[in-house]
Amino acid sequence: MFTEISKFFKTEYPLNEHGLDELFSLFKINNYKKGSLILKENTKEQQLRFLNKGIIREYYSSYEKEININFYTKPQFITDLLTFNQNSSTLKNQECLSYVEVLSIERHVFFDLLTKYQCGKSFIEASFQKLLKQKEMFEFNRVTKTPEELYKELFIYKPNWLQYIPQYHIASYLNITPETLSRIRKRTS
8 A cells, every 4th residue: 555655755755764654654545536626726735645546637727628737647746735835725626537546644744744753854845846847847848849749748758648548638738629639649640
């Protein structure tokens, strides 16, 4: 059950063994059905959540449409870290595209643990550096590349997205219509 999150922490963040054991003992397992919302805009992010199994889409919603901004298909943290850290409301939504298993820990419990083991500052700084780098690349790609170039990058770097995520969601992520995506797929295959 904690195999994936254990690998993640041991490779990404230097927590001591006792700290990891205590951290894992505090996580709860939550299971969600396909279609469930696990994060809703205008709510506070009160849990640190780790995707153990399943597929989640992250999106913004307006009156006219939903725009996909990310998909989670492998074990990783799925929490909106900015609002989690600042204890503020999120603008994002997260929906389960399959059965999902999430490990979660309450915000106040997590921060108490980080203080106890003197690793909080390094964890938060490393998390934000990684988040900032991802956001910068995402914005750069969205502004400078065509939908066809973005699709080709997905084909190379995120083939699991193309395999498991419905094409209309991929089209939304690329900010094009499903018909345009179909034409791009035909040209690139």
